Amino acid sequence: MRGEVRLRKLKIKYSFFFLAFFMIIFGFFLQFIIIFLFVSLHEAGHIIFAKFFSVETKKVIITPVGETAVMKNIDSVSFWKKFIIFVSGPLVNIFFGTVFLFFDNNIFEFVENINFTLAFFNLLPIYPLDGGRIFMLFLNKFFPIILSNKIIIRVSVAFSVLFIIIGIIQLVLFPYNISFLCIGLYLFKERNKTYFSMTFDFYKHIIKKKNVLGNMTLLKSFYINENFEIKKVLKNFYFDCYCVFYVYVNGKFQRKIFEWEIIDYIQRKGVYGNILDIFRETPYKKG
Ligand SMILES: [Zn+2]
Numbered sequence: 001m002r003g004e005v006r007l008r009k010l011k012i013k014y015s016f017f018f019l020a021f022f023m024i025i026f027g028f029f030l031q032f033i034i035i036f037l038f039v040s041l042h043e044a045g046h047i048i049f050a051k052f053f054s055v056e057t058k059k060v061i062i063t064p065v066g067e068t069a070v071m072k073n074i075d076s077v078s079f080w081k082k083f084i085i086f087v088s089g090p091l092v093n094i095f096f097g098t099v100f101l102f103f104d105n106n107i108f109e110f111v112e113n114i115n116f117t118l119a120f121f122n123l124l125p126i127y128p129l130d131g132g133r134i135f136m137l138f139l140n141k142f143f144p145i146i147l148s149n150k151i152i153i154r155v156s157v158a159f160s161v162l163f164i165i166i167g168i169i170q171l172v173l174f175p176y177n178i179s180f181l182c183i184g185l186y187l188f189k190e191r192n193k194t195y196f197s198m199t200f201d202f203y204k205h206i207i208k209k210k211n212v213l214g215n216m217t218l219l220k221s222f223y224i225n226e227n228f229e230i231k232k233v234l235k236n237f238y239f240d241c242y243c244v245f246y247v248y249v250n251g252k253f254q255r256k257i258f259e260w261e262i263i264d265y266i267q268r269k270g271v272y273g274n275i276l277d278i279f280r281e282t283p284y285k286k287g
Helices: 014-025 029-052 079-102 106-122 130-142 145-173 179-213 230-234 259-269 275-281
Strands: 004-007 010-013 057-063 066-071 219-225 242-249 252-258
Touching (some): 010 014, 014 029, 029 066, 029 079, 079 106, 079 130, 130 145, 145 179, 230 259, 242 259, 242 275, 252 259, 259 275
């Protein structure tokens, strides 16, 4: 038992049913339906644009804090296509929020607020929210992957702490309203899980990079010496270009080594050791 109901590509967490149950018995049936409807339309926005760019949706997970569409080959599409896929969900909410601005009625006002709130939260630069994924896209354009991951984790933690502080103030000013506190604590609790999944994604990406990017696209050059640690070399890897390292021994150029040669070594021997260990393993092909 994994705490979820599975219907083909759909997974619904049991905790979602608890939320539904409590909202309905406390008299928020209509609110529950509205939130669920617009969260689903948001997710449909992502799925429709993904399909348009031939990105397959592997599954949709429904949790009490929202829905997530897991996409299969998202890394194989270009920067702007990814950007459109990530931004399309919040845009659906901005669209409906704007449409319902023109209706004057309590329920429609609720619909409007829910849509703007959904768009706002999802656009915050917190990973794995849409805003966090967009932020990551831009970070990866300018910085190596590991540095990008560190930045996004710090920003996400800063936001979760900010939410916890706002949550405490909210609790003092409006007793019983714990919405911000819950979001903050949830994000704070998730930070390690996010970090692990990012590390996993990093290795998955550098191993599969050749299938995704094809041979030689952009090359970034680095100058290092033979005692340079492999772990430190990894810090230079970029998302959408390859690294080439010019290795100097006693101040004299010895040979160059490509990113994929290093990855090949890591897959066989692990990340411990230095560049010299790779030289002993792999014969030098000139060119
Ligand atoms: Zn989204």
